[in-house]
Amino acid sequence: MLLTDTHTHQYYEKDLQKRAEQMQRCFDAGVERLFLPNVDVASIAMIDEMVSAYPENCFAMAGLHPCDVKEDYHESLQQIYASISNRKIYAIGEIGIDLYWDKTTLGIQQDAFKQQIAWAKNLDLPFVIHCREAFDEVFEVLEETHHERMRGIFHCFTGNVEQAKRAIDLGFYLGIGGVVTYKKAGLDAVLAEIPLEHLVLETDSPYLAPVPFRGKPNESSYLVHVAQKVADIYVLDIEEVADVTTENSRKIFGV
Known part of the structure; x- marks a missing residue:
């Protein structure tokens, strides 16, 4: 079984011994492909080291x-x-709009988002979207900048069925992480309406750990718990979920 974590900040672990142990747990769980989103200038070197x-x-x-x-x-x-x-690099990301923490920066967030979408277009790369309490604002930018080669992932997707279909229609896969294992999240009901062919898996490590590790630091090896929950929703073997979502990741990232 080959699992792909399409979104992990596992590079935040600076203790090399602990990082090596985390990676070994990944390999033991079948998680052999990890995509590392950049967040700021400082994290460039951290990612390159990993x-x-x-x-x-x-x-x-x-x-x-x-x-x-x-x-x-x-x-x-x-x-x-x-x-x-x-x-x-294999994608521009993570980029987007977050109105959970600070709504006053919406204007400059929109400008930065548009500039980086232009990078993706010029470099013919996918981009990975961070969207928190900002679906309307993100969709507005995507529709304004849309072109036929636009593609990527809606990272940590937690929207409704309508938003899921709208994202897919714009050329995006849905990134499904630990939230899908939370009883009150309602994401299982959304996925019941969305074919597996539109999904990829992620952890967003060290955040949003899945059950049974909720509330603790997340790591990429825990992706197996996300994959099992998705398998339960679709009534499939976990191996098939791994195969389909890893193939989807290859279509997006080209590797």
Whole structure:
């Protein structure tokens, strides 16, 4: 069984021994492909270090997280974009709009989002969307900037059926993580209306740990619990869920 974690910040673990143990647990669980979203300038080096240590398993992205869009965001964008020419990346991300923490930055979040969508278009890369309490705002930007090669992932998708179908129609897969295991989330009812062919799996490690680890630090090896829950929803073997979602990740990232 080969599982793909399409969104993990496992590079946040700075203790190399602990990181090695985490990675071994990944391999033991069948999680052999980890895609690492960038969030700010500082995380570029952290991601590159992990890719260097695990070149067959870890794949880099480049982007400015909406919560890191501050007054100096133009400078941050310039530095992140400049890094792309010196390293192999497989997506622009994670980018988007987050109105949970600070609604006053909506304008600059929208501008940063649009600039990075343009990067993806010019580089013919997918992009990975962070959307928190901002579906209307994100869809507005996507429809304004839409083109036929637009593609990517709605990371940590927690929307309704209508929003899921709208995302899919715009060329995106839905990133399903630990939230699907939470009883009151209602995501299982949404997925019942969405074919597995439109999903990829993720952990968002170290955040949003699935049951039975909810409330504790997450790690990519826990993806197996997400995959099992998805298998239960679709009444499939976990191996088939792993196969389909990993193939979907290959279609998105090209690797």
